Amino acid sequence: MAAPRDILKLARPGDWTKNSFVLLAFIFWAANAVRTQTTDAIVEKAIAAALAFAAFCFVASGFYCINDAMDAEKDRQHPVKCRRPVAAGRISPTSAIGIGVVLIALSVVLAGLVSSTLVLAVALYAVLQVAYNGGLKRVAFVDVATIATGFGLRAAAGAIAIAVPISVWLVLCVFFLCLYLGFIKRMCDLVSAERAGSQWKSPAGYRGREELQWLLGLSAVMTVSMYLSYALSDHAWTLFGPRATGLALLTPFVLVAIHRFWRRANEGSSDSPLDALRSDPVVLSAILCFLGLLGVVLFAPQAGEILNSVFLQQEAPTS
Numbered sequence: 001m002a003a004p005r006d007i008l009k010l011a012r013p014g015d016w017t018k019n020s021f022v023l024l025a026f027i028f029w030a031a032n033a034v035r036t037q038t039t040d041a042i043v044e045k046a047i048a049a050a051l052a053f054a055a056f057c058f059v060a061s062g063f064y065c066i067n068d069a070m071d072a073e074k075d076r077q078h079p080v081k082c083r084r085p086v087a088a089g090r091i092s093p094t095s096a097i098g099i100g101v102v103l104i105a106l107s108v109v110l111a112g113l114v115s116s117t118l119v120l121a122v123a124l125y126a127v128l129q130v131a132y133n134g135g136l137k138r139v140a141f142v143d144v145a146t147i148a149t150g151f152g153l154r155a156a157a158g159a160i161a162i163a164v165p166i167s168v169w170l171v172l173c174v175f176f177l178c179l180y181l182g183f184i185k186r187m188c189d190l191v192s193a194e195r196a197g198s199q200w201k202s203p204a205g206y207r208g209r210e211e212l213q214w215l216l217g218l219s220a221v222m223t224v225s226m227y228l229s230y231a232l233s234d235h236a237w238t239l240f241g242p243r244a245t246g247l248a249l250l251t252p253f254v255l256v257a258i259h260r261f262w263r264r265a266n267e268g269s270s271d272s273p274l275d276a277l278r279s280d281p282v283v284l285s286a287i288l289c290f291l292g293l294l295g296v297v298l299f300a301p302q303a304g305e306i307l308n309s310v311f312l313q314q315e316a317p318t319s
Helices: 004-011 013-036 039-070 093-112 116-134 142-161 168-195 208-231 234-240 243-249 251-267 273-279 281-299 303-310
Strands: none
Touching: 004 039, 004 093, 013 039, 013 142, 013 168, 013 234, 013 281, 039 093, 039 116, 039 142, 093 116, 116 142, 142 168, 168 208, 168 251, 208 234, 208 243, 208 251, 234 243, 243 281, 243 303, 251 273, 251 281, 273 281, 281 303
16 A cells, blocks of 8 residues: 555646646736726636646646656656656555546546536647657657646646637737757756766757757747737737736846846756746746736736836737
8 A cells, every 4th residue: 555645746746836827817817807897707717727737736736647657767767857756666556647647637526517528638738748758758859848838738728718719919928938848858857867876868858058058048948938929919918008018028027037047057957937937046046036026017007117117118009
């Protein structure tokens, strides 16, 4: 019988922060809803978003369990991954797969409490994970692109949960950010293995640091470009008016966080977002400043008026 502590570690609740992308649609909807919607309507949407978040936490954890069972032999050769419960022999591969199936079933139940369309989104995510574990994770670039697509699907599912149109800008911003973070993880894995003198090799067959550095540079540029393009777009102006200028002004914090994750990757530090927040004060400060100022820009009553009075504004787009 596996110990509860090992089961919890197998499910990786620390990685549930990655599912916060599900909540983005609700946050941006709420920025305008607080001025136009009743409290009951906002609470109803918040509950739906929370259930969608929980559903994706469970389905992601389910596939973490299954993935660890499938990769146990290779993980034993890695200086960090060898401590995972299945690789360390504390949970059998069969038990890990069973736990994973139960978690995936629970995610479908939670999604069903919201809508059948959200169940379909969870099912599509599950199919994507099956394809990833079935072979896509062994193809360079495709492996990380598949993961990033899963995060884009999370963002779309958040809009589905609260019954608002899906923003292609939101999906693309999430996709390129997660593409970057996916290559960060690949670099962390490679550098930590090299420094430990391990013979571990990337399942996708990346050809060393040079290839990953190029991919990191490409995805970092696309991440910042997509975010800034969105903040300055007619779409953002239509939604937020002068407050969209505030979104653009937060770009330096995005750059700081992207640089620090790159530096941590080249040091072989953990790619976990929680580990980064705990151990890197610059990452923590940049993210807290970004989130705090984002809240001010979106929700402070006078934010739009102040930005409108300080900065030269574009003309409102015509329909």
